[in-house]
Amino acid sequence: MSKLKTLPIKALEKVFGYLGLSVIAKRGVVALGRCRRGIHQGILNSFTMDASRYGSFAIMGLTPRQMSDGQLLSRLCMLAHGIEKGFSFRERKIPFFVEKFPVFLNLFEEADRRDLIKSSFQGDMSVNGLRAYKRVHTDEQFLQSYAERVDKLLERYADFPEREPAIAASPKDSQLDPEAFKLFFESRSSTRAFSDREVPRSEVEWALECAMKTPSVCNRQPWRVKNFTDRSQIDEALSYQNGNRGFGHEAPGLLVIGCDLRAFFGNTERNEAYVDSGLFAMSVMMALHAKGISSCSLNWCIPPEINEKFLNHCDLPPWFEVGMFLAYGYPLSEDLDVARSPRKSLEDLLL
Numbered sequence: 001m002s003k004l005k006t007l008p009i010k011a012l013e014k015v016f017g018y019l020g021l022s023v024i025a026k027r028g029v030v031a032l033g034r035c036r037r038g039i040h041q042g043i044l045n046s047f048t049m050d051a052s053r054y055g056s057f058a059i060m061g062l063t064p065r066q067m068s069d070g071q072l073l074s075r076l077c078m079l080a081h082g083i084e085k086g087f088s089f090r091e092r093k094i095p096f097f098v099e100k101f102p103v104f105l106n107l108f109e110e111a112d113r114r115d116l117i118k119s120s121f122q123g124d125m126s127v128n129g130l131r132a133y134k135r136v137h138t139d140e141q142f143l144q145s146y147a148e149r150v151d152k153l154l155e156r157y158a159d160f161p162e163r164e165p166a167i168a169a170s171p172k173d174s175q176l177d178p179e180a181f182k183l184f185f186e187s188r189s190s191t192r193a194f195s196d197r198e199v200p201r202s203e204v205e206w207a208l209e210c211a212m213k214t215p216s217v218c219n220r221q222p223w224r225v226k227n228f229t230d231r232s233q234i235d236e237a238l239s240y241q242n243g244n245r246g247f248g249h250e251a252p253g254l255l256v257i258g259c260d261l262r263a264f265f266g267n268t269e270r271n272e273a274y275v276d277s278g279l280f281a282m283s284v285m286m287a288l289h290a291k292g293i294s295s296c297s298l299n300w301c302i303p304p305e306i307n308e309k310f311l312n313h314c315d316l317p318p319w320f321e322v323g324m325f326l327a328y329g330y331p332l333s334e335d336l337d338v339a340r341s342p343r344k345s346l347e348d349l350l351l
């Protein structure tokens with residue numbers, strides 16, 4: 001046992017001992033030990049259940065044919081993004097993406113066979129990526145062996161809108177004044193008192209569309225969002241969450257923000273759903289704020305069994321990994337009080 005773990009128990013033993021209460025002290029120590037072991041076991045159990053859940057969606061088939069549609073498109077996106085990246089470096093090395101090219105082609109062909117190209121952004125990335133890739137690799141010997149397959153695919157999607165895989169970055173004059181940005185950023189606060197004024201769906205959709213510009217791993221955009229606006233459905237969803245007491249019942253809308261676990265592969269991506277959900281949620285919060293709509297983030301710190309119940313009872317798909325909830329609505333009044341929530345100093349932030 002580490003020093004840190006034994007210290008409080010030793011200190012307790014001493015205090016109780018001095019008071020002549022050694023029997024109570026010993027019982028207390030035993031109880032504390034049990035409690036700690038229980039918590040430790042609980043953590044292990046929850047991690048095991050999470051791992052099993054993650055594994056049932058994030059382990060993909062070895063060949064493109066064995067992959068689900070979601071997995072196939074996610075993998076295709078990863079590779080097509082590799083081509084886009086190759087076009088965005090200061091020095092473009094020709095050839096690039098040589099080892100990954102056959103894998104990309106296999107995935108593209110399988111997505112084509114399943115008719116997934118025309119209807120997806122991954123298809124757009126793949127068609128335009130392949131076009132540009134062929135254009136800059138015309139003299140490359142290795143591409144000759146794939147020429148027939150490449151041409152067949154490009155012919156099939158010849159009418160696909162032409163887009164370059166790398167585009168000009170935003171012009172400088174479209175950038176915000178930094179001080180205005182800071183003011184805007186600092187003017188957002190978590191709001192815990194909402195008016196009953198209905199928030200138009202179009203306003204929420206505007207915020208979600210803005211948030212789609214959020215960065216995500218390999219541009220996979222694994223986010224999925226459920227927008228609850230019906231009072232009884234909001235209350236039902238909030239009944240599984242432990243931090244909305246006193247104000248949740250006032251929120252006229254509730255977003256459940258999470259990710260599709262099928263977008264991830266293997267052990268190294270096990271935390272990606274939470275990172276991508278968090279980034280997306282922040283974007284939504286700021287976009288709602290720009291429209292004068294307040295929000296309050298709500299934690300999703302629940303044991304795995306409650307998560308399962310929530311997904312079942314609220315009709316959400318089993319592969320949906322919740323990152324957090326976001327209660328939203330117009331603030332109760334213009335001069336509403338919010339929790340001050342002071343911030344730590346830059347000194348305490350930097351390592």
Ligand SMILES: Cc1cc2nc3c(=O)[nH]c(=O)nc-3n(C[C@H](O)[C@H](O)[C@H](O)COP(=O)(O)O)c2cc1C
Pocket residue numbers: 188189190191192242243244296297298299300324338339340341
């Ligand atoms: C992931 C996350 C979970 C949160 N969960 C809750 C919650 O359950 N209930 C609540 O009242 N506030 C919750 N908050 C809001 C925080 O208390 C709040 O963001 C923090 O105090 C900073 O205040 P501000 O948002 O007003 O700047 C949560 C915030 C985050 C980012």
